[in-house]
Amino acid sequence: LAEDNREQLRTLIADIAVQENPVGTVAQKIGDLYNMAMDSTTRNERGIEPLRPLMERIAGLKSNAEVMPLVAELSRQGMGSFFQVYIDADIMDSKQNLVQIYQGGISLGEKEYYLDTDEATTAIREAFKKHVVNMFKLAGFDEATATKKMEAVMKIETAIAEKSYSAVEQRNPAANYHKMTMAELQDAFKGIDWNEYFTILGIDSLEELSVSQPEPLAEVARIISEEPTENIIAYLEWHVLDGSANELSDAFADESFDFYGRTLSGRKEQQP
Numbered sequence: 032l033a034e035d036n037r038e039q040l041r042t043l044i045a046d047i048a049v050q051e052n053p054v055g056t057v058a059q060k061i062g063d064l065y066n067m068a069m070d071s072t073t074r075n076e077r078g079i080e081p082l083r084p085l086m087e088r089i090a091g092l093k094s095n096a097e098v099m100p101l102v103a104e105l106s107r108q109g110m111g112s113f114f115q116v117y118i119d120a121d122i123m124d125s126k127q128n129l130v131q132i133y134q135g136g137i138s139l140g141e142k143e144y145y146l147d148t149d150e151a152t153t154a155i156r157e158a159f160k161k162h163v164v165n166m167f168k169l170a171g172f173d174e175a176t177a178t179k180k181m182e183a184v185m186k187i188e189t190a191i192a193e194k195s196y197s198a199v200e201q202r203n204p205a206a207n208y209h210k211m212t213m214a215e216l217q218d219a220f221k222g223i224d225w226n227e228y229f230t231i232l233g234i235d236s237l238e239e240l241s242v243s244q245p246e247p248l249a250e251v252a253r254i255i256s257e258e259p260t261e262n263i264i265a266y267l268e269w270h271v272l273d274g275s276a277n278e279l280s281d282a283f284a285d286e287s288f289d290f291y292g293r294t295l296s297g298r299k300e301q302q303p
Contacts, residue, residue, distance in 0.1 A: 068278075075280045079170045082275055085110070086170065089267045098255050098263055099223050103231035105271065112136060112270045113191070113251045116232065121241070122204055129210070130229075130240040134247040136191045138184075138273055139295070145185075145192035155295060160185065162290035166272050169282055180265035187254055187266045194250040207243040216240065220248055222256035 044065050052059035067073075079086070085105070092098065102112055113136040121129035139145065144155060163184055167177035201207055217225050219242075229237050242248055255263070276287035284301070292298040 071281060074278075075282075078280045078282070082170075082271065082279065085271050086268055089264055089271065092260055092264050092267075095255055095258070095260055095263065098260075098267075099228050100231055101267070103228045105267070106232060110271050110274050112267055113255075114248060121210075122208055123210070130234065130237060132240065132242045132248060134191075134195050134244040136247070136251065137188045137195065138269075139188075139192075141198060142192040142195045143197070145189045158290060158294045162286065162294075163269060165286050166269070166276070166283070169286060170268075170272055180268065183262035183265035184269045187258065187262060190254060191247055191250055194246040196244045196247070201244075209242045209245055210239060211242065212239050213237055216242065219245065220252040222252045 044061060047058050048062040048065040048069075050058070050062065052062055085108075088104075089101065092101065105112060106116065115133040115135045116130065117133065118128050118130055121127045137145065139155075139159060144152060144159075147153075160181055163181040164174070164177045167180050168174065172180065196207070211219070213225060217223075229235070272283075273287070276283040288298075288301050292301065
């Protein structure tokens with residue numbers, strides 16, 4: 032069913048994209064977006080340039096006090112980093128929706144990739160380090176700078192991984208539910224202006240929410256308070272690069288697939 036629906040959607044969109052659609056209509060927007068995505072020639076010519084404004088915005092951070100407002104801005108543009116925020120039913124009161132903060136911030140998804148020392152996991156971790164360096168080089172950084180930024184990424188992501196819940200621990204709903212007021216959130220996770228963060232997200236007058244995993248969020252608060260700003264800059268730059276790879280040039284998409292597809296998942300080739 033999913034494959035059939037996807038093929039129907041592809042056909043509908045491809046048909047719209049070759050038509051002359053009235054300016055300002057939904058059809059015109061769909062067609063333009065599809066044609067932009069399919070125009071690999073232009074994307075290859077532009078390389079990192081579409082991402083340049085965001086990269087410069089991150090590089091311009093002057094202090095850690097500026098980090099969370101920028102993280103909120105990036106989140107509004109679909110760029111995740113330290114944790115996830117979403118709205119879903121309150122599991123203890125299903126008639127009500129609840130803002131929820133969920134752990135995140137680690138590119139490899141599962142904490143064991145950062146912490147286990149067996150041969151296979153170590154090989155994946157080393158391949159990931161090379162991948163991060165390669166992505167920074169594609170973005171225009173020299174080898175030495177790319178390596179330094181990779182080391183900052185690994186330091187921060189490993190610290191978050193150490194406090195993150197394992198996949199098994201995340202299967203227990205009750206253990207991943209910690210409802211609290213905004214005042215309690217601010218008191219428990221100091222160093223972050225939560226009112227400003229949620230205001231930038233467009234969520235005003237928030238009274239209560241759930242922190243699914245308090246321990247990794249506490250580690251994020253510590254990182255934002257204590258980690259050198261240049262390391263956080265590298266971490267945010269990485270997550271913007273990583274999250275945008277498939278919308279940039281073929282070089283970025285191929286590098287991303289080489290690690291996440293071939294090395295991490297064992298796939299042989301990209302989908303068309």
